[in-house]
Amino acid sequence: MNAEPARPATLGLTADAAGDRLAPDVHRIAVLRANALGDFIFAVPALTALRAAYPQAELVLLGAPWHARWLDPRPVADRPGPVDRVLVVPAADGIRAAQPDDEPVTMAQFLDRARRESFDLAVQLHGGGRNSNPLVAALGARVTAGLRATDAPPLDRWIRYVYYQPEVFRYLEVAGLVGAEPVTLQPKVPVTGADRAEADRVLGPARQPRAVLHPGASDPRRRWPAQRFAAVADALTDRGFEVLVTGTGPERDVVAEVSAATARPVRTVVDELSLGGLAGLLAGCAVLVANDTGPLHLAAAVGTPTVGIYWIGNLLNGAPPVRGRHRPLAAFTIHCPVCGMNVSTVGFPARGGGDSCGHQESFVTDVPVAEVVDAVLELAPAASSTPGGGHRRSARVPAAVRAAGRPA
Known part of the structure; x- marks a missing residue:
């Protein structure tokens, strides 16, 4: 039986x-x-x-x-x-x-x-x-x-x-613990007509498929370098995307840094949308590229494909479990770039881990630009169509872009 x-x-x-x-x-x-x-x-x-x-x-x-x-x-x-x-x-x-x-x-x-x-x-x-x-x-x-x-x-x-x-x-x-069985394993956030209307009112209609880049994060250690985001922006613009760079007020400087480093024009969006309006924008875009931060998880929850840049410990806790729409890319740096402390043992005293060293250098710089661009083109290939009807595949990411993503 x-x-x-x-x-x-x-x-x-x-x-x-x-x-x-x-x-x-x-x-x-x-x-x-x-x-x-x-x-x-x-x-x-x-x-x-x-x-x-x-x-x-x-x-x-x-x-x-x-x-x-x-x-x-x-x-x-x-x-x-x-x-x-x-x-x-x-x-x-x-x-x-x-x-x-x-x-x-x-x-x-x-x-x-x-x-x-x-x-x-x-x-x-x-x-x-x-x-x-x-x-x-x-x-x-x-x-x-x-x-x-x-x-x-x-x-x-x-x-x-x-x-x-x-x-x-x-x-x-x-x-x-209180008898509530799971209904879903994936967070979902409804997007209203008012949310979409706000995004349209602020940004106007999309000229091409939109790729949104969000280079900020509250913890500097989770921030991919602005120059890498700029290289991604240029690569995606060359493949037919309209690129927007978003941020909150405290992230205004990093958004400006990305914009200044691009060779192609991008639209910056800082504190122009409510949270509902941001959800409306993300729901209408082809893909989001972001650090491990709130807008990345909001985009996934409204159904938008995402390419997330994670430190490996944060990926274990926060990355989406499915890969049909999402590509979490892991940085495997576990030693502080400043002092060399092994941060993977923080909070594990039996392994010799003590308090964090307190340095704020990025732990995600080893994620290469080419890997991010490849992931975007796999998730949202339509904008990469060439005039002849074919697709520029990931192998054609320019050598300069690939070099920009190599760790120093």
Whole structure:
């Protein structure tokens, strides 16, 4: 007799076991995830699983001001990871950094308001828990669940925080602690007509297939050199793409550096679009080339092909698991370019790893330009058609471009 196959979508739980873990009489759920764009997108499958497991419950995201600006004006059906409402968490150590638009609310005032919400279930999707678990425990929910690092206090239900784990699976495992089975393994962000209209209003209609380059990242160690992005921009312009270089206000200088280094004209887009407008732009472009940063994960979530440049440790945690539309390219540098410290052992004291050395040099310079261009032309070949109807294949990437991508 054949045994019934296990259901892989339960991530180790049988359907019966998942059902046994459902919390009873849940009418309101708090989910703590108050960090950056990419971090939120990684949590979308877990939010979707919670909605499916508790369809009648209100799902309240304990987030940052940018979450409220992006999500609250949108119809619930058009919000990623069906969030009903955002409750902004005050800035605090280990929770989130202060922002210029923060309301003057203390943590004590926030917790007083949050307890009046009478949450039935509170879920911590915000790191190892040293700072976030006490906050979630203080909400007064009947059941708490989340991650727990070795230096963090426990919640009612917890799973060990281990740094190297795909982020999407990490948060799905947490959702499984309260009986929420996975619905999808890939984050999805709806794009509205208003999002597309904003992008069209700012940028006008595309003249050719658009390739978007995003050269910024909050951590300088994750930034591929601007000159490499410029070489990619020139190669793609020569193959029929309209190239846009995007960034936020703090990334204005690196966007300008890329633009100045190109031999072909590019369109720069810095702080001209809302987050919804950026989603509209990305949804309409042929491909995005970016460092490991929020817009890379947003592009994947709206269905756009991506070429991502990752440090190998970040690739293990953050790269998409599929290759039909995505090409994560790994940099294998593990020693600091300045002092030679082996950063792969940071956080692993049994291997001699201590604190990070603190240097901010790029760890991704060994990804060559030619590899990036090849990946783009494989994912989005239409713009590379020659007037004769053929395609310029990857072997024809100019020698100068290939040389520009070799490590020094």
